[in-house]
Amino acid sequence: MTKPELQAYAQSLAQAARRAGRTLAISSGRQRNEAIRAIAEELRARTETLVAENARDVAAAGEMGLSPAMIDRLRLDPARIEKMAKAVAEVANQPDPVGETIEARVRPNGIRVEKRRVPIGVVAIIYESRPNVTSDAAALCLKSGNASILRGGKESLHSNRAIGAAIAAALEKAGLPPEAVQVVATTERELVPLLLHREEEIDLVIPRGGESLIRAVVEQSRIPVIKHYTGNCHVYLHEDCPPELAEPVVLNAKCQRPGVCNAAESLLFHAGCAERLIPLVGKRLIEAGVEIRGCEQTRRLLPEAKPVTEEDYRAEYLDLIISCKVVNSLQEAIDHINAYSSHHTDAILTHDVRAAEAFVAGVDSANVMVNVSTRFSDGGEYGLGAEIGISTDKLHARGPMGAADLTTYKWVVSGYGQLRG
Amino acid sequence: MTKPELQAYAQSLAQAARRAGRTLAISSGRQRNEAIRAIAEELRARTETLVAENARDVAAAGEMGLSPAMIDRLRLDPARIEKMAKAVAEVANQPDPVGETIEARVRPNGIRVEKRRVPIGVVAIIYESRPNVTSDAAALCLKSGNASILRGGKESLHSNRAIGAAIAAALEKAGLPPEAVQVVATTERELVPLLLHREEEIDLVIPRGGESLIRAVVEQSRIPVIKHYTGNCHVYLHEDCPPELAEPVVLNAKCQRPGVCNAAESLLFHAGCAERLIPLVGKRLIEAGVEIRGCEQTRRLLPEAKPVTEEDYRAEYLDLIISCKVVNSLQEAIDHINAYSSHHTDAILTHDVRAAEAFVAGVDSANVMVNVSTRFSDGGEYGLGAEIGISTDKLHARGPMGAADLTTYKWVVSGYGQLRG
Numbered sequence: 001m002t003k004p005e006l007q008a009y010a011q012s013l014a015q016a017a018r019r020a021g022r023t024l025a026i027s028s029g030r031q032r033n034e035a036i037r038a039i040a041e042e043l044r045a046r047t048e049t050l051v052a053e054n055a056r057d058v059a060a061a062g063e064m065g066l067s068p069a070m071i072d073r074l075r076l077d078p079a080r081i082e083k084m085a086k087a088v089a090e091v092a093n094q095p096d097p098v099g100e101t102i103e104a105r106v107r108p109n110g111i112r113v114e115k116r117r118v119p120i121g122v123v124a125i126i127y128e129s130r131p132n133v134t135s136d137a138a139a140l141c142l143k144s145g146n147a148s149i150l151r152g153g154k155e156s157l158h159s160n161r162a163i164g165a166a167i168a169a170a171l172e173k174a175g176l177p178p179e180a181v182q183v184v185a186t187t188e189r190e191l192v193p194l195l196l197h198r199e200e201e202i203d204l205v206i207p208r209g210g211e212s213l214i215r216a217v218v219e220q221s222r223i224p225v226i227k228h229y230t231g232n233c234h235v236y237l238h239e240d241c242p243p244e245l246a247e248p249v250v251l252n253a254k255c256q257r258p259g260v261c262n263a264a265e266s267l268l269f270h271a272g273c274a275e276r277l278i279p280l281v282g283k284r285l286i287e288a289g290v291e292i293r294g295c296e297q298t299r300r301l302l303p304e305a306k307p308v309t310e311e312d313y314r315a316e317y318l319d320l321i322i323s324c325k326v327v328n329s330l331q332e333a334i335d336h337i338n339a340y341s342s343h344h345t346d347a348i349l350t351h352d353v354r355a356a357e358a359f360v361a362g363v364d365s366a367n368v369m370v371n372v373s374t375r376f377s378d379g380g381e382y383g384l385g386a387e388i389g390i391s392t393d394k395l396h397a398r399g400p401m402g403a404a405d406l407t408t409y410k411w412v413v414s415g416y417g418q419l420r421g
Numbered sequence: 422m423t424k425p426e427l428q429a430y431a432q433s434l435a436q437a438a439r440r441a442g443r444t445l446a447i448s449s450g451r452q453r454n455e456a457i458r459a460i461a462e463e464l465r466a467r468t469e470t471l472v473a474e475n476a477r478d479v480a481a482a483g484e485m486g487l488s489p490a491m492i493d494r495l496r497l498d499p500a501r502i503e504k505m506a507k508a509v510a511e512v513a514n515q516p517d518p519v520g521e522t523i524e525a526r527v528r529p530n531g532i533r534v535e536k537r538r539v540p541i542g543v544v545a546i547i548y549e550s551r552p553n554v555t556s557d558a559a560a561l562c563l564k565s566g567n568a569s570i571l572r573g574g575k576e577s578l579h580s581n582r583a584i585g586a587a588i589a590a591a592l593e594k595a596g597l598p599p600e601a602v603q604v605v606a607t608t609e610r611e612l613v614p615l616l617l618h619r620e621e622e623i624d625l626v627i628p629r630g631g632e633s634l635i636r637a638v639v640e641q642s643r644i645p646v647i648k649h650y651t652g653n654c655h656v657y658l659h660e661d662c663p664p665e666l667a668e669p670v671v672l673n674a675k676c677q678r679p680g681v682c683n684a685a686e687s688l689l690f691h692a693g694c695a696e697r698l699i700p701l702v703g704k705r706l707i708e709a710g711v712e713i714r715g716c717e718q719t720r721r722l723l724p725e726a727k728p729v730t731e732e733d734y735r736a737e738y739l740d741l742i743i744s745c746k747v748v749n750s751l752q753e754a755i756d757h758i759n760a761y762s763s764h765h766t767d768a769i770l771t772h773d774v775r776a777a778e779a780f781v782a783g784v785d786s787a788n789v790m791v792n793v794s795t796r797f798s799d800g801g802e803y804g805l806g807a808e809i810g811i812s813t814d815k816l817h818a819r820g821p822m823g824a825a826d827l828t829t830y831k832w833v834v835s836g837y838g839q840l841r842g
Contacts, residue, residue: 025782026779203815203816224816245838248840362446367834368831371835371838376839411788411820413789415792415797417666419794420797420802421677
């Protein structure tokens with residue numbers, strides 16, 4: 001597409017979304033749930049087409065030289081499509097986040113002031129790789145009454161188009177405008193900045209993907225962005241931490257699923273427990289195939305550890321590697337975490353309630369865990385239902401973000417002719 | 422200052438604020454209230470200095486040719502300083518927004534998941550004119566546990582510096598770091614974009630001032646911005662609106678204080694009440710000195726009205742002028758408001774409950790009023806206490822923003838060694 005064509009396309013996407021959002025804002029929760037359930041049905045009914053369209057993406061990905069892991073994440077088969085459909089249908093069963101009276105009071109002059117939960121309006125999601133993000137995001141935005149513009153990566157273009165067709169059919173069945181969910185039909189990179197400048201029609205941008213994608217979106221956007229950086233998560237073992245707490249929690253945090261954002265990437269040991277715990281925990285990690293990169297004190301206690309660098313302390317390995325450092329105090333642990341953490345999820349292991357409270361208050365992260373694995377940092381584990389991501393921002397939504405985090409509120413003030421004096 | 426000097430200054434402001442913010446995050450509400458009360462005392466004790474420093478700004482403003490209204494807003498006298506001190510002291514008396522458990526649940530595996538209200542961290546406020554914004558913003562940021570960077574306009578430089586010195590003395594008395602509130606000591610424009618790129622240390626930017634200031638901040642900022650555009654507020658008179666509701670509410674909304682953001686700038690009359698109400702309401706507005714700019718139908722019913730233009734429908738007069746339009750339906754009123762309003766505050770006058778509900782659901786504004794004056798759109802009137810502004814954004818905070826809106830939350834998850842399976 002030429003630049004003016006792209007501009008016209010961005011405009012038409014944004015304006016159509018704004019109009020559809022107005023309709024969604026006055027739709028009923030029942031109608032939105034019908035649309036969501038219809039998406040699940042359409043996905044199931046179109047399994048064959050989806051697999052065929054996805055095969056085109058997988059073939060292209062092979063030619064582009066994507067890694068086997070990336071290609072695996074891209075691939076759809078009937079079992080994965082059933083899983084997608086099930087995840088969508090579950091969103092319909094969640095409570096309706098829209099319409100709730102968050103607070104209300106009657107003022108001395110008799111006016112009633114109500115803070116009422118309403119949809120945000122139009123949400124644009126810029127993402128990469130897995131096609132299930134398309135159906136998940138569509139369902140969560142519909143649930144919360146928002147029109148959505150879904151712009152996936154070029155590697156999943158055909159899959160996303162086919163999922164988009166299923167969604168459009170479902171919206172029609174439910175009597176909602178097809179523009180309530182728009183799957184962007186081009187992967188031209190130049191479209192993204194054009195969308196990010198349409199602040200009159202688009203209310204929120206959520207980038208999901210690698211750090212470079214997120215940084216590019218933040219730099220170009222005039223629309224508020226909620227960022228989802230991945231996690232450099234710490235586990236701090238306080239002076240008193242008993243081995244029966246340390247061993248299983250560290251192992252779970254590091255090894256249960258090393259490739260995800262809430263896996264631990266860094267261990268901090270209080271000097272008072274280093275001798276007791278580093279050899280013990282270190283041995284278990286090594287047995288589990290983890291490479292340990294440690295500070296000098298770590299290496300004295302665990303000769304198998306490789307030397308750690310400043311870069312390691314900042315790294316999100318997403319792999320069976322962990323950095324390891326001995327600190328002299330709780331405060332040093334807090335300071336290290338605030339300096340190096342990605343403010344996603346950090347944990348303390350201790351039976352000392354004052355240490356736990358100081359850690360919780362001092363660590364500036366979205367999720368602070370006391371005596372549990374960092375792996376619990378997840379919308380499903382928190383009981384929020386499906387999540388649109390884990391926000392590492394502090395504004396609007398922080399940590400796991402569910403359908404309710406895709407709402408805002410309006411102030412509804414009612415009376416009988418009161419005047420301001 | 423040279424560019425590298427400005428860069429170093431921006432860095433030192435931001436890093437010092439981040440450090441002070443960490444201290445505030447673990448301070449007690451009592452300590453923060455002591456600091457706020459000490460600010461009020463210091464302002465009172467320094468009345469003479471404040472008046473003298475302010476006189477320098479007022480003299481410079483006269484030389485720069487600022488309007489008498491602007492100069493009046495700038496001027497401090499002992500009565501105004503007492504008012505500033507009182508407003509600050511009142512913030513100390515508000516409930517503490519920090520530390521509240523917003524929600525908590527125990528999950529089937531026994532982990533306790535708590536959403537706890539905490540300070541945002543570092544807030545930068547970029548503003549113009551009135552020196553009382555400096556003390557108000559300092560008090561509200563302290564109340565909510567945030568470090569603040571306050572960058573006022575060049576027209577109030579000396580006043581702001583003197584207020585800054587009072588604040589610094591108060592912080593010291595209360596044992597809080599002086600960098601908890603930093604009043605920027607230079608008015609060089611080039612500093613602002615440098616601050617707006619320090620996303621590692623500054624969490625939130627609030628611009629307060631004219632539209633051009635706000636747009637410039639939004640375009641340059643990598644930090645989340647909460648915008649406070651002024652208001653193009655509508656009053657829609659529905660078909661059934663009785664004259665005893667129409668007349669006083671419209672007069673109050675337009676004339677009680679025409680220069681503020683929640684004053685009405687636009688009237689919409691349903692065609693079914695135009696003949697009844699336009700001559701009546703129009704006459705009263707004209708008697709009150711209001712210039713009416715109306716559509717053709719308005720002018721047929723009110724010959725004194727001047728012709729309205731497209732620009733008028735978008736205008737925020739902040740003056741005794743109002744635009745006037747006849748619409749054929751409630752839906753046309755909603756569509757007009759959604760197209761032309763600044764999404765600040767819009768009102769309907771009707772006794773028809775279905776019309777009121779449709780208006781409330783359909784109008785996409787921060788404040789929707791039913792049968793009361795738009796002038797009630799205000800933190801004080803809503804019972805929120807002092808406000809930092811009225812957000813026209815939808816993310817994080819919408820409408821009047823009090824101390825609680827300067828907080829975020831963290832997820833605190835605690836257990837006894839649970840693992841994710």
